[in-house]
Amino acid sequence: MTNDLMTIRQMCDAFDVTPRTLRFYEAKELLFPQRDGTRRLFTRHDRARLKLILRGKRFGFSLEDIRQILDLYDRDGSNHAQTIRTYELAQHRLAQMEAQRAELDVAITELKAELDAGGAMIAGLRRAAE
């Protein structure tokens, strides 16, 4: 069984992040490692939170979004209103992502058309400028 307390380096190796990142997350109040004198010791709790953080980032949430979600979660995991709030946050983010994808689709289609048509951006751009 993996030790309950991990040094910053062990954390970095385990999660593929830099020490700077972990300290940054602590400064932003996303993590709260214990101290052994001056050194940080990360608990299971920190590891769980870090997983959530990295997962949230993959979803495109900002660190601030993530912090809010984690705070709600820690304050009272069973509070219905807060769960709803988080749900709404996720829904909102999902809508953003889908809108972004739609824009991207349009841009990709247009750019492909340029390439297919003129054989070069320039030609496409010139036509667009008429």
Next chain:
Amino acid sequence: MTNDLMTIRQMCDAFDVTPRTLRFYEAKELLFPQRDGTRRLFTRHDRARLKLILRGKRFGFSLEDIRQILDLYDRDGSNHAQTIRTYELAQHRLAQMEAQRAELDVAITELKAELDAGGAMIAGLRRAAE
């Protein structure tokens, strides 16, 4: 027929940008308006370039990318090697956009799964942390 020379405000109204933006583009050498004393006067040429700039932005090109493309275009619109170069830039950008869309698709799918499964991000995040 619309006058050949336009003030900064006319440009802003016509293209829905701010004066700051036009001055910024000039500073970045994307536009080269004439001067009437101290005031800028934008020519048809500037308008054509601005259209290209805004179009490039929709494609997700950086201003620096756009500047390079415009420079090649102005220097010699018929130079084959330069046309090829621009073509490659566009291809590269297209590849980036498609990669980005792929990532977005994965994230959207995952996030949807979370929402469908647990009814809340928190639940999803908790399962992920186990």
Next chain:
DNA sequence: AGAGTGCTTGACGTTAACGTAAATGTAACG
């Protein structure tokens, strides 16, 4: 004790594309 290794806390740097504010100019109107 000296060397090496790893950890710590500052604190400034990076990137893009402008926003915003301050001080000044100047053209036209009445």
Next chain:
DNA sequence: CGTTACATTTACGTTAACGTCAAGCACTCT
């Protein structure tokens, strides 16, 4: 000539998520 309405330059501010030193402590090995 005074006011109004835009224009100009200069230059610092913004945002996110860290990167990159710099200087120094803490422990261990020899």
